[in-house]
């Protein structure tokens with residue numbers, strides 16, 4: 001992770017985060033551990049809990065605990081109550097900066113009235129930002145949020161290429177099916193959906209996109225995909241991948257039409273996109289685990305639907321999440337966002353703020369340098385031209 005490493009070297013040389021109390025609710029992977037070490041190198045005190053009990057890598061937690069440099073409370077597959085207790089404890093531990101994947105920690109701190117000493121928070125997911133903007137509109141948001149997820153490097157690396165590749169990795173690791181020649185239905189055509197659709201197409205699948213936004217739907221069509229309502233796609237798909245951020249995009253009426261052995265996977269942050277109660281209600285028996293992380297639901301007419309990773313985010317639950325190259329830029333950006341908050345020292349207004357484009361550019365510059373890629377610069381005459389209006 002050379003980009004994060006470069007930020008870490010700068011932090012270690014001049015620990016600008018000295019004494020800063022950071023609470024982070026993230027997927028507990030090896031890459032997250034590297035990020036936590038970089039924050040420590042900047043002088044911060046770091047406490048971690050899991051953004052999803054199924055994404056926790058226990059060996060990473062054990063390594064961090066053995067090192068004793070950061071506080072960690074998480075275990076893979078922990079029951080919801082234990083997961084919620086860890087979240088609640090972290091939210092009430094008087095952090096000055098929060099780092100969140102899904103806004104769970106930030107919302108929990110607000111519910112507990114524990115926001116007094118909070119300088120600000122960093123949110124890394126688009127559903128998390130939807131929640132926080134809803135709180136801001138209600139006048140309930142009490143701190144500044146930096147919208148890291150909306151930075152361009154995030155959209156490129158994290159959403160398009162990271163989610164694009166690792167989602168298919170999760171589907172393939174769980175099922176070992178051949179994608180070539182199969183019909184893959186992608187529900188949602190944001191940056192992540194675009195990545196999933198493109199990777200599936202590259203693997204030889206026939207790709208159908210379902211999207212509620214007319215601009216995105218049009219883009220999907222112009223990108224070469226079939227576009228149709230989910231009800232029409234339901235009868236065609238061999239593999240369904242939800243990546244929309246909305247609840248119940250696959251529900252009873254769709255299950256009724258699906259082919260025998262259709263595979264259902266969710267790549268959205270929350271496990272709400274496939275209507276799990278409706279799936280259970282449509283089945284004649286409780287599901288049977290036919291392969292690790294593949295639950296088979298048998299419907300009344302004998303058709304079998306295969307749900308992956310219990311509808312949880314499939315790239316992390318059935319695979320290892322984004323590759324390190326992706327988390328490299330993502331965590332470098334988050335580290336710069338934390339530094340920005342620390343420097344602002346609570347002067348940013350409560351509300352959701354875009355991340356300064358200079359930070360995004362800095363990450364892109366470091367990434368290009370790590371790849372050994374040089375680019376041109378405009379000379380003075382060119383700069384004058386593009387800045388003037390005549």
Ligand code: ADE
Nearest residue numbers: 027029031032320321322
């Ligand atoms: N989110 C997606 N992939 C991840 C990874 N490898 N580590 C941390 N968070 C992630």
